[in-house]
Amino acid sequence: MKKTIIFLVILMTISCSDKKKGNREFLIVPNSETNKFSLTDSLFVGEPSAGDAIFIKNTVEILGNSYFEEFDSILNRHNGIFSHFKSDEIIKSINITPDLSFELKRKKYKREENLKDIQIILYTKFKRIVKDSILFYKYHIDGVGNYTLQRNETLSYIDEKLNLYSLNTYTGLSEDAVGVDSWKKYAIQKESGKIKFISDLNYRYLASNKEKEMDKPSEFSENPVSTTSNENYDLDYGFQNTTFLYNCNASDHVTFSLNYGDFSCPSTEIRFKALLIKKDENNFELKYSEIKGYNIETTLDSKNYSEEISVGSLKYSNNKIEFTWLGFYNTKTKKREFTQNPFTGKVEYSSIILQKCQ
Known part of the structure; x- marks a missing residue:
């Protein structure tokens, strides 16, 4: 009890003295029982929609609706705050703990692009020394071709746990x-100020799970769970953030990132995504999600590809993957397309082995 009173007195003393420092203030207070934090400054909380898989999915996939308008209004609201600050100007600082503090700063820009290039960096400081930084907000308009713009x-x-969700988008x-x-x-990390990467997130997979939960008959609960909660958003199968290769010695190999089912090959500009669905402890199913990359997109009838019929499967064990590729199923022609294995470029009738490379 005595220690608690001493702590509160120290906290009040520091808080009062901080009011004389302009924009520095204690906005996060440790809870002595749960050791959790409560971030109350909306500027540093950021945009909750950036952690909402359903909102992201609706904004991307449903055209001509209120979601895009809401997305635009979110950007306009942040622009209204950040556009008033000059190049390299500190926007605001707060203390998280006696050792950890956050600082927002506008990135340098050309004067004529004040409203077209708004980039805000979040710096973390530990014992007043900068330990890490990350792009916190961006609104940048680029000219693409002669007739269109891309943002x-x-x-x-x-x-509340100091997890940071970073959503990077582009708009035609x-x-x-x-x-x-x-x-x-x-x-x-409040013990060091470092910003640790946890995982890539798949908004389609997570939104689908959330929507299924919402469709289930609800049971009475005194503490209903919010549908926009960020809990359990990681695809943690024990090998997330891992890239598997077919040939470790090739200079231009195809890579496969398990958290997205993301294939990419730099020389051919092939890139497409498939949802990774867990069937049991070691076996997974791949379902078509999205094709990226101009060269491949123009040669395939991707708009008619099934998202329900598997494009392949994999078995994971001993840090290796037994990979089987089937190809995209065209619902219009009722046939498989792109049956060449993306790793070998050949039609494979059996599985191949993928491995992690040093």
Whole structure:
């Protein structure tokens, strides 16, 4: 009890003295029983929608609806705050603990692009020394071709556990179409100030799970769970954030990232995604999700590919993958397309072995 009173007195003393320091203030208070934090400054909380898989899915996939308008209004709201600050200007600082503090700063920009290039960096400081940084907000308009514009955006959300969700998107302004470049989860470590990467997140997979939960008959509960909760958003199968290769010695190998089912080959610009569905402890199913990369997209009838019929399967054990490729199923022609294995470029009638390379 005596220690608690001493702590509160110290906290009040520091808080009062901090009011004389302009924009520095104690906005996070440790809970002595649960050791959790409560971030109350909306500027540092960021945008909660950046942690909501259903909102992201609806914004990307449902055209001509209120979700895009809400997405635009979110950007406009943040622009209204950040556009007033000059290049390299500190926007605000807060103390998280006696040792850890956050600072927002606007990245340097050209004067004529004040409203077209708004990039905000979050710095973490430990014992007043900068320990890490991350892009916290971005609104950048680029000219693409002669007739269209593309906008690149970043939205961030910091939850009560100091997890940071970073959503990176791009928008074709001529058609009001939003796409996701990446959605990542980080953890800000209050013991060091470092920003640790946790995992890539798949908004389609997570939104689908949330929507299924919402469709289930609800049982009475005194503490209902919010449908926008960020808990259990990781695809933690024991090998997330891992890249598997077919040939470790090739200079231009195809890579396969398990958290997204993300295939990419730099020389051919082939890139597509498949949802990774766990069937049992070691076996997984791949279902078509999205094709990326201009060269491959123009040669395939991707709009008619089934998202329900498997494109392949894999078995994971001993840090290796037994991979079987079937190809995309075209619901219009009722046939498989792109049956060449993306790793070998050949039609494989049996599985191949993928491995992690040093």
